[in-house]
Amino acid sequence: MTLRHQLEERERRTLSPFAALAAESRGRCHPEPEHDYRTAYQRDRDRILHSKAFRRLKHKTQVFLAPEGDHYRTRLTHTLEVAQIARTVARALFLNEDLTEAIALGHDLGHTPFGHAGESVLNEVLDGGYFHYEQSLRVVDKLECRRQGMGLNLTHEVRDGILNHSRGKAILQGKRVTSACTCEGEVLSICDAIAYVNHDIDDAIRAGLISLEDLPREAIHVLGQTTSERINTMVVGLVEGSRDGVIDMVPEIREATHELRSYLYANLYPCHAIDKEIQKAKKLLRELYQHLIEHPTPESAGGDPADSLQRRTVDFIAGMTDHYALQLYQDIFFPAAWQE
Numbered sequence: 418m419t420l421r422h423q424l425e426e427r428e429r430r431t432l433s434p435f436a437a438l439a440a441e442s443r444g445r446c447h448p449e450p451e452h453d454y455r456t457a458y459q460r461d462r463d464r465i466l467h468s469k470a471f472r473r474l475k476h477k478t479q480v481f482l483a484p485e486g487d488h489y490r491t492r493l494t495h496t497l498e499v500a501q502i503a504r505t506v507a508r509a510l511f512l513n514e515d516l517t518e519a520i521a522l523g524h525d526l527g528h529t530p531f532g533h534a535g536e537s538v539l540n541e542v543l544d545g546g547y548f549h550y551e552q553s554l555r556v557v558d559k560l561e562c563r564r565q566g567m568g569l570n571l572t573h574e575v576r577d578g579i580l581n582h583s584r585g586k587a588i589l590q591g592k593r594v595t596s597a598c599t600c601e602g603e604v605l606s607i608c609d610a611i612a613y614v615n616h617d618i619d620d621a622i623r624a625g626l627i628s629l630e631d632l633p634r635e636a637i638h639v640l641g642q643t644t645s646e647r648i649n650t651m652v653v654g655l656v657e658g659s660r661d662g663v664i665d666m667v668p669e670i671r672e673a674t675h676e677l678r679s680y681l682y683a684n685l686y687p688c689h690a691i692d693k694e695i696q697k698a699k700k701l702l703r704e705l706y707q708h709l710i711e712h713p714t715p716e717s718a719g720g721d722p723a724d725s726l727q728r729r730t731v732d733f734i735a736g737m738t739d740h741y742a743l744q745l746y747q748d749i750f751f752p753a754a755w756q757e
């Protein structure tokens with residue numbers, strides 16, 4: 418019996434009957450031998466962590482574009498905060514922590530530079546539209562290459578969790594939506610929302626865009642005065658509101674969380690200071706896309722020749738960090754400064 422067999426046996430003995438067991442995974446698109454001492458979900462998590470797409474998250478915008486301040490969240494710190502919150506919940510519910518962490522680390526790999534500004538530009542130009550959760554799956558399935566044409570070759574459950582992670586809003590509205598095929602995937606959807614609602618408030622207060630007094634009073638009364646109090650209340654509400662394989666929050670906490678999220682969408686994200694930067698980022702990316710379609714480079718057109726030039730160019734832009742996009746724009750459209 419290998420160590421992996423023992424770990425799988427421990428999962429069977431100790432996890433909830435609603436947990437996804439590594440030994441019962443539906444497997445990978447391209448079958449490969451199991452590892453002697455890591456379960457399938459541990460391997461998936463490790464593959465994502467070691468990918469180039471994961472490292473690029475550190476220079477991608479969360480909400481504040483190419484921030485100068487060291488304390489603003491990036492996609493990477495957002496991803497790590499989601500992973501922390503989701504693992505806490507998974508452990509408390511006796512779900513599979515390795516699967517939860519793998520989904521968390523991979524869920525935002527498809528985010529463009531400049532956050533949702535980038536997503537909306539690529540959505541304008543790509544036939545069929547651009548959705549970051551579909552792109553996250555495309556990154557792990559195709560764009561990030563371990564071996565020729567196999568992508569990271571992740572398990573079905575991790576791929577499903579990545580594709581279906583954007584259901585947080587519907588769940589906070591109390592809707593029962595068709596979501597991920599595992600409880601771990603459903604936990605991730607809500608924990609993604611718990612993370613961004615809290616850290617976006619924290620960053621917005623840091624930036625001087627809002628103050629605590631601006632937030633809906635009733636929601637703050639229920640959830641708490643500080644970031645850590647609010648995260649804790651939401652996590653407790655999620656753990657206590659979930660039972661028998663149904664992932665949900667205690668209604669009062671769910672409603673307060675939804676109210677806070679709605680406040681951000683109505684007041685913070687469209688505010689002038691953020692929107693002004695978003696408009697600049699959109700202009701930059703539209704012009705970059707147009708230029709690269711008319712003047713493809715080996716990098717911009719370097720994807721799978723079976724894909725259209727449009728698709729390859731979108732993949733190239735989607736993979737850029739904020740810094741890379743800014744530098745490329747400067748190289749293309751600004752005159753070089755010649756030195757003596």
Ligand code: MG
Pocket residue numbers: 495499524525609
């Ligand atoms: Mg996210």
